[in-house]
Amino acid sequence: MGKASILSPLKAIRFLFQKPLTLRYPFEKKEPAPRYRGFHLNDWDRCTGCGNCADICPNEAITMIEVPAIEPEPGNKNERPQLDYGRCCFCGLCVDICPPGSLRLSRDYFHIHFDTDTFVFVPKDEKKDEATFLPAEEYSILKASLTHRKRDYEGFSPDLDFALFEPQRVPMPQVSAQERKQSFVEMVRGYSAEQARSEASRCLECGLCEEACPANLRISDYVKAISEDDSEEALRIILEDNPLPAICGRICMKHCEDACSLGLRGEPVAIRWLKRYAADTVESYRETLRAELPAETGKKVAVIGAGAGGLAVAYFLRLKGHGVTVFESQPAGGGMLRMGPPRYRLPDDAVKDDVDYIASFGVQFRFNTAVGKNVQFDELRERYDAVFMAVGTHRSYTARIENEDRALMALDFLNAARVGPAPDVGRHVIVIGGGNVAMDVARTCLRLQQMQYPGQESVTRAVCLESWEEMPASQEEIEEAKEEGIQFNPAWGPKGILLEQGEVSGLECKAVKSVFDEQGRFSPTFYEDRTMVLEGDMVIEAIGQGYDLSFIPDHLMESLAFTERRKVKVNEDGMTSVPGVFAGGDIVNLNMDAVTAIADAKKAAEGIHKMLSEH
Amino acid sequence: MAQISEIAGSGSGRELELYFGPQHLGMVGNFSITLKVEGDRVLKATANPGYLHRGFEKLMEYRTWIQNFPMVCRINVVEPDSMEMVYAMAVEKLAGIEVPERAQYIRSICLELARVSSHLFGLWAYSNMLGFDTPAQWAMYHRDLVLDLFEELTGGRVYHIYLWPGGVRRDFPKGFRDRIVHTLHSIGGWVPDYDATFFNNRLFYERARGVGQLSQEQAKALGATGPVLRATGMKFDIRKVEPYAAYDKVDWEVPTRQEGDAYSRIWVVRDELIESVHMVFKLLDAMPDGEVYNRIPNPFKWRIPPGEAYVRCESSRGELGLYLVSNGGDKPYRVHFRTPSYPHGLTILEKALEGASIADVGNTMISLYVVAPEIDR
């Protein structure tokens, strides 16, 4: 207890000379902290419409509303979050889960209104939305509301270190570049159960990948099954839409991973490797699927080509009870998959597994049977109720340069390297082309060089018209090729193959001015005076392939319609302009990959089934 | 309804029923007490909670583990951080999540700042109740300064949603340490003024002495914890007896008093406030550098293995416990908060008000440090 004195109250006099504690509002404004959690901001350009914010919101304050002005594309839904400030609790979970980091909270917090409907708001970015966000001089605190806000007033913003998702993927165990270029051993080793589980559990289940996948696989579902350690369930889900899991798990072009919203600020979920994991862990596909074949319908379908499209259509039609016969000119199934991708990417076992699985449903295979040679196309049309052709693109394009006849063709080379006895390669090989096939060729070549000239100097060079940025091969392939020691010469066009005493001695190249014209069409121009000579004893051309439809008789060829891009035209059922003839795969679509072929096959199988059930 | 004349003339031994709250100036929080009075003596008091019942524990069973985070802090609006802490601790225990060392320090600092703000709020409520307007105004001002710190650290003034499983949600901003020190120094500089106007004030002594007195035996039997128990002489503080966060890393004292009445309880609060300020300084000095967050699993796929846990921490009001049951799902199976105000505001309050005068009802209630939303949940 203090000593009481009559003078004690006089101590209070000193407060007269102190600055008052009261804020002289509104003249003396107190700005909210830089991290303040106020109303939302959303950058519509970065927002993918994935809907994770709506999923995590504990109050269901966020609804995804469709915005017709936005063009939906792979990896971007035309939906944007709408906030209800009669629900929102400003917790910021939506900010921490937002994969593109488009959703942020501003420091604005004023909205006072007599109408509750005004509390529902679709946030936009302050940079774009000039009607709502005003610069400091036009902004007035007395008018402040959801539609009268201050610009440059960002508050709580996303931080990758504190995000609720894991931005880094589980690294795929790989054989080192030094080791792998010695042989055709498969490059990736595959996930262990633990790795697969933790990779699968990164998925946020937004479903953007499913829309991007040509075959619309239920990706979220099977990834979820893997995260729950149920790879059988995962495989069952995959097999519903894709009969080639082991193949697609290795060489799929993974449109899904490009669309994955996690890829925007981190790495996408390794969907392809997870599919590979599911296919590799399960012992027997057939038991997993537990599918009973329906009763035979008695209808028969001929399939030309045992590639991805042909195999898939056979599978889907068998599951509907139709009889299927597959005609294939090669001695085994797989088509382009069997001869194209090198073994270090797609081992023979994987192809065999998938082909055997499809054969196990009772699909008839006629190998070594080329349509047009061993059996006539018209005959097939007569004997079968429907014909599906997915013959692929087997004819390599050439660059039309001097002495082009001395160059090897990519597909012949790959096929030989894969199926037949390994071809002899030169010590200094030049590969022309910058696509994925060119990468396959170059890397195959490198391996053969390592095997044929052990311990000696050998080199593989790649020449392509495109610059590093424009190169059509996937970034991953380029990186791996670089690691293995392929020497790239981007932005050089081939001029002619140089001969010395009848032997190939090198490639003369000219510098590229531009590859595409103003409309974005392929139309290269060169600096004719700037040339370079690459020395080499072998040249392989890998600049693209086309199809060969010479097996189709002329009278039908006339009525067969093509698209502007010289592809076979099909309707929504997958049927060509010739009734009863369906098509799919590389001869139809522009993607020219396995999963699109499967998508075509699925569409065509539905179409064939529809046609067969009608008659 | 009692008429004024009846109440005035009730010295004759007539019993009346008086409704104290929820709309009453002497009531802090949405709470109500039904008093049976004779004259101005309370014969019997019946606490009547439930005005703030939201069914939290039921709602949490419907939300995933991470969605519950914005939820838990709303149980106690005065001191939300200890609610977050206890939930984070329980989840970490069940899910086996490690917390980085620096995060433990930040958590402790956060909790102590929250204790400071909560005690200042209590001081406001109590001095305001007794008519000491000046210290009440100061206390509320100083609490606001602490809230400014929280705003800068967490982005929220009142609800921070900052202590997460696996650590804390963001690291200290640049220069934040200095601002904590500055703010706490400026609050500390006012302690002599608080003492002169309030704590050493004869009026406060006369008004609070002997009010709501509890013996230690009574306090123990009724489940008292926190300042209410410490005012009866027991050095019982969860931070000491079962240390969590970084409380075992620094030296500090548990203030106690012996009398067990309102006066000693408020003094315990004052001493704790000062001790907390000192503790923040010590924690800031000892705080290591490093990570502050171990990433939790993907919230959409997060399942916690079956099990149950009881964790507790010391909120500014006493023992705050959480009994958490998981059945292996993505949501809690059962959540039950053991809030300190629950025994204080229901059992002890009823007991302490027996025989008290009407003028002391609010006095007793606030000195017991009752926060209504904690009771109702």
Add this chain to the structure above:
Amino acid sequence: MIASLRTGLEATFKGVEVTDREDGMMFVLAPGESIPAVLRYLREHGLDHLALVSCVDWIEEGELEVVYLLTCYMRNNTDYGPEQRRHVLLRTKLPRESAELDSVIGIFENAEPHEREIHELYGVHFEGHPRLIPLFLERGYEIPPFRKDFDTRQYVEKTFGAIPPVED
């Protein structure tokens, strides 16, 4: 001491199961009728702080589990040794349809509001409780609201969704 508590409990009461956990938590499962006696025994053996009484609805098993959580206060105002540093979780399982239990107010006075709450939110009847009147709730509910078969989202839609806006 902890071991002796365990053997003591098992010897004194029939049908009591005791399990220990590494973190100092002890689980005691007792039949409903012996709950007051076990609580009294535990209290006499140093566990003098009833932290909370809770209830869990195990709907699949058809049981309501009433949980008593006991901890220790300090000895002599300052001592808190390993003997005190333990939590005992006493539980009993009751059939959901006829959940009845003896009140323990006589042993721990602060159980009173807890029992009222459990009665209100779970529908467990406590025999001998002086006032089992509603604690929190204003409306009556057909199913006690904390039971698992009470779906609050459905209830909200039905009850609050039915109330129309007043104007326009």
Add this chain to the structure above:
Amino acid sequence: MDRNQITKWLKSPAKMAHKYSLHAVYFCTGCGIIEIPPVITTRWDAERFGVLPVATPRQGNLFMITGYVSLKTLKAIIRTYEQMPDPKYTVGFGSCPINGGMYWDSYNTIKHLDRYIPVDGWIAGCMPRPEAVFVGVTHLWTLIDKGKADGYLRYKRYYAAYRRNQEMLFGELQWPPLYPTEAEAEEARP
């Protein structure tokens, strides 16, 4: 005070009096109340705006519903509101009274406050900051000026509907209707 203010003041002295003496009922209905003590004390000092807490609803004309409203509180709110003298203004605080907020699926809190009593203005936030309360008060002034803060009149006009909604929740209410409902008005007519 400039000339405009004076002319306004002379034109409608009653309105000005209502505007600048908003006496708030001291009722802690929900968690938003935690921001009221700062508002009325030193730092923010709402008394500058004429906002002052008063002890009883009979002296108040501003009712701040601070946050979620449980059923038990709603009963008290209705009784308190009906005790306030006209003109009276209500302001809803934060998300919860607007559309349920955090407790949108709670069995014990109401979701739309304006279905039970009239509300003149809403302040967004969880919870609103003191500045937002001030801006809310200035907005309320404008509404009073324009005659738009007419909740008390609407309560009278639509009393039957309000009472019906209240009774849908609570069953028969223990207190008599504040205004004659339609049926009674019908009866009273000669």
